[in-house]
Amino acid sequence: MSPIKPGYVRPLDLKQGRIDLTHGAGGRASHQLVQEVFHPAFARTWPLHHGQPWRPGGDDGTVLPMPDHLPVGHRLVLATDAHVVSPLFFPGGDIGQLAVHGTVNDLAMMGATPLHLTVSFILEEGLPLADLVRIAQSMADAAREAGVAIVTGDTKVVERGKGDGAYLSTAGLGWVAPDVRLSGTHAQVGDAIVLSGPIGEHGLAVLSQREGLQFDSPIVSDTAPLNGLVQTMLSTGARLHVLRDPTRGGVATSLNEIAAASGVGMVLDEAAIPLQPAVQGACELMGLDPLYLANEGKLLALCHPDDVETLLAAMRAHPLGAQARCIGTVTEDPHHFVQMRTAFGGCRMLDWLMGDPLPRIC
């Protein structure tokens, strides 16, 4: 008798296989990709529901349990983020981690507790399945660390040459307590400007990988989920007005956005801005200004000046805020300029990022 197994589907070759157009066609190959790559990875992020493992239904959408006992007055926050970083893997991280951290951090900057993520993959024909598995695993690890579940997704495949391996887009849902009201429009004259740690690492890590630059002490991306640090900061009771993660455009651009939105000026102290020597050295070499380089695990906080010491103490007790510093103050300025006292002893403006010196870094 022939050993026919009527329901047999030959498993994907996750070691040697590559993405082809059928994986995005919506047929059996698409289904198989979800079952063999995404489900096993993302199942590690799914929460228990009433004591039972929760499983998605394979439907067009996911029905989610409401967060347990959210009191009246809590609000939902929704954020989304797209990622086109090249290369997909870089020192200190990869596109999967970045896609999770990007959206988690966007939610965290609103003071929200992130709950659920969705993810869309736009894959290029020819992407090694091993790379996709690595990305999915890395997303799951990042989601678990941040305490969020990846609950639904989509996959499309584009022809070879029309993508760059993989583009990822994530959306995230979270909740925020009634007394937390953070916004880029809430900066007040006199506020202290706090930075959670040294800057420029992500932008340089990606650039150095892309350009094949080697440094004595390797520069690795700072990509990290900031929701834990934010909860620590909120629990101090410090009067926080603005939180912002200085990603593309760097610290300089983020502060200009806030100054414009709140109708204030700012004065920074260059000597107070934390910077790793390796980052400073690489910037000197390449003619880059670290204040315009992307960060993926740092935040800027604007708070009432009387609360800054309390806030800094709490931040420094958290691993992601160990090198937090107060770097400046919010001032009255009809032009909404961000100025900086240079370490050299003069003063200059710090403008928005012009152009795009480092494309495709997140």
Added chain:
Amino acid sequence: MKYVSEFRDPTLARHLAQKLADAVQPGRTYRFMEFCGGHTHALARYGVLDLLPPQVQMIHGPGCPVCVLPIGRIDMAIELAQRPGVILASYGDTLRVPASRQLSLIRARAQGADVRIVYAVDDALALARAHPDREVVFLAIGFETTTPPTAVALQAAEREGLHNFSVLCNHVLTPAAMHAILDQPEHVPLDGLVGPAHVSTIIGTQPYEVFASRYHLPVVIAGFEPLDMMQAILMLVQQVNEGRAEVENEFTRAVTPQGNTRAQALVHEVFELRDDFAWRGLDRIPHSALRLRPAYARFDAEQRFGLQDRSVPDHPQCLCGPILRGQRQPVDCKLFGTVCTPDNPMGACMVSSEGACAAHYAYGRHRAPTATTAATTSAVPTELSPSP
């Protein structure tokens, strides 16, 4: 950071600022031109201007390779880039320089021209090797500092028999531009020159002697670090006070009297002087630029593609010309910060970070606008005068 922080030490800066304040004589001004865009950038970026006594005025010179490239040369590059089969390789800054017909290289690229950003001429050579079926043209710009690498690349192309590589040469010469500024009848009254840093590593200090002797101008060659600049300015003040006009070298850690003779020999082997060359803001200057020698003619894009050098006037309200000659400041321009911004530059001085307008826009806009330079000895042509 080692080897950098030493040249940015705030304590030393305060010390030098005090020495400068003590050195300047009350009741007189000291007008110094920093020729080089790198110095313009450093003055603004480190806030050096705040540490200078009010008697010292810094006047920005034309030493920004992107800024002095006239529209006609950019038009030539665009025309070339739009030809089928051509890949134009250029430094990033040059892509945004506005040219005729509301085009720039970056806009031509969006319309389909194959323009690639390269960080060094080596990248352009690599493109030529990778695309043997395409014509790869390197848009070579810059003063004496960037010329030797172009010469090396041309020799490599010759050696390898790279038949699809050529250079659109816009290499220009610092001393010629200095002469042009000082020979203009309405030139700014100057008390001294801050000589270029990197250019001087190649050409040495000797070519500046003529400015000290013929124009009786003190010249101090300075490094690009902020303490270098303050020290050089102090040396200039001392020369002025003592009535001396000499070439002094502050940047001794890199610049010698003879310069880099190997690089000079290399440049001499590959390039020869042009009879004249058009500069933005300075018109045509005799013997101010280089072209490829006949032995390298097949690598000369102008000859290879039969390109014509046409002169195209600047935007009538753009003050890039007088700004490059040191006669005007960026804030004197009606377009500055309104029509012309780094995001949407009208003139070349707003394009490169070494341009006077871009540096002032990015770093110095918070300063209260000072009165118009009033630095010209005779009237500026009326069409360039700011409105009352």
